[in-house]
Amino acid sequence: MSHLGTLEAGSRHDLHVAVSPDAPNEDALGNETDGAFGYAHSYETSSRYDGPGVRVVLFVSGCLLRCTYCHNPDTWHLKDGTYISAQQVLDRLAGFAPALRALDGGLTISGGEPLVQFAFTKRILAGAKSLGLHTAIETSGYLGDRVDETCLSALDLVLLDIKSSNPDTYRAVTGRDLNPTLRFAERLASIGKPVWVRFTLVPGFTDDPANVEGIAKFVAPMKNVEWVEVQPFHQLGAFKWKAMKLDYKNANTSTPTPDLLARVIDQFRAAGCRVR
Numbered sequence: 001m002s003h004l005g006t007l008e009a010g011s012r013h014d015l016h017v018a019v020s021p022d023a024p025n026e027d028a029l030g031n032e033t034d035g036a037f038g039y040a041h042s043y044e045t046s047s048r049y050d051g052p053g054v055r056v057v058l059f060v061s062g063c064l065l066r067c068t069y070c071h072n073p074d075t076w077h078l079k080d081g082t083y084i085s086a087q088q089v090l091d092r093l094a095g096f097a098p099a100l101r102a103l104d105g106g107l108t109i110s111g112g113e114p115l116v117q118f119a120f121t122k123r124i125l126a127g128a129k130s131l132g133l134h135t136a137i138e139t140s141g142y143l144g145d146r147v148d149e150t151c152l153s154a155l156d157l158v159l160l161d162i163k164s165s166n167p168d169t170y171r172a173v174t175g176r177d178l179n180p181t182l183r184f185a186e187r188l189a190s191i192g193k194p195v196w197v198r199f200t201l202v203p204g205f206t207d208d209p210a211n212v213e214g215i216a217k218f219v220a221p222m223k224n225v226e227w228v229e230v231q232p233f234h235q236l237g238a239f240k241w242k243a244m245k246l247d248y249k250n251a252n253t254s255t256p257t258p259d260l261l262a263r264v265i266d267q268f269r270a271a272g273c274r275v276r
């Protein structure tokens with residue numbers, strides 16, 4: 001059993017490794033816990049980027065994907081996170097709640113993948129709602145089947161990362177199957193749950209026009225998708241791959257040129273998406 005730690009405010013770009021060496025493997029985790037405890041990487045207190053308004057963003061540990069361009073590989077394993085209680089998170093959040101409400105913000109749970117520790121995520125979302133906060137998760141959707149009605153009722157917005165529309169490309173860049181993400185997107189569309197789709201533009205990996213076109217055509221008819229956000233690849237996480245002695249395939253990948261970014265944004269716009 002891991003020992004309860006203290007979660008300090010920090011940045012998603014801080015490196016955290018081997019904080020809880022006896023944590024379970026993330027792929028062995030199901031829905032069996034009550035979510036009272038979990039593993040977290042860090043939290044930020046004033047993000048203007050991960051949902052509307054000013055937000056607290058909690059980065060939880062555990063992810064089953066292995067994106068070649070991931071900028072936070074130190075969130076993949078529970079053992080690299082700090083063991084904390086949901087109550088600790090909510091007590092801390094309560095201190096920020098008046099300011100978050102005044103600034104039209106709220107709480108976003110990101111990662112890692114918040115649906116790996118689904119019960120923990122669900123408990124924190126419910127607690128945030130009882131503080132009167134807008135709530136969001138950022139997810140790949142790979143574990144979207146885990147999301148139940150109770151969780152959906154405590155969730156105002158889903159930031160859904162669609163990394164590719166091509167199953168082969170998706171598997172090449174994430175190591176996993178594309179279908180669960182598309183299925184989750186369709187389910188969210190069917191109930192009208194607000195979604196911001198996020199697409200990471202990685203030159204040489206996800207920039208193929210047909211790949212972009214596929215996502216744009218899939219998303220465009222979905223009335224619940226408020227925005228498509230094109231996120232340019234960057235190298236801010238490269239030092240983590242090096243420090244963790246991982247094989248980094250994007251060491252020589254450059255950030256997208258303005259022309260490439262404009263072409264991709266135009267593709268989404270031409271398909272009828274609201275894009276930024």
Ligand code: SF4
Nearest residue numbers: 063065066067070112
């Ligand atoms: S889904 Fe996110 S956290 Fe997981 S490997 Fe991909 S980029 Fe990293």
